[in-house]
Amino acid sequence: MAKVLINFAHPALEKSRVHAQLLKTIKGIPGITFNDLYEQYPDLDINVAREQKLMEQHDIILMQHPFYWYSAPAIVKQWIDLVLEHGWAYGHTGKALQGKYFSNIISTGGQEGAYHPQGHHAHTVHDFLLPFIQTALLCNMQYAAPYVIFGVHRMDTLDIKEQAQQLGHVLELLRDERFDLSPLPKLEYMNQILHLPAQTR
16 A cells, blocks of 8 residues: 655635535544644744654655645745755755655645636646646656645535545555555646556556
8 A cells, every 4th residue: 555645734724615625524434644734833842853854754745735825825935945855855865755656636626617828817727836846856756647626615515525526546556555656756747547448457
């Protein structure tokens, strides 16, 4: 089994319909390590040793957060700045994360079509996630396709529950290594795992 770590960041979880439901599903999946960054570090005082140890113990690291201003909540940047140290995560001797998979689980208010060169935001989600993609490469990790839930503002309760079930299924597939992980970086979205032919997973 692959060891999956979810680093979760939402500064206003009490106002979130989508992530609150996602968390109910995620926390019920055995073998998934859930790390709530704002709960652990309400003052943004990151325990670097703790976070590095968690990363060392896992094969797949996923940053789950709403897509705030085309990026992530502030604590995610703080986490990257402090945890991914030179000599540990990157640099000549920084090999602690080599071979691991790194990606994002994000939710957006806009529909998928809005994230297109001709769409409202004029860029793809992948364009906005470039800092995460390059960070993974610098730290000798493979950036897997992001898991994206589009259009959350228009979702009703049933839609949200369905999205939570789909994410739960994907996480179980990752955990159980029921498919070859190597194509992950080549997918557009990690959501597509559910539609891969059975023989590839």
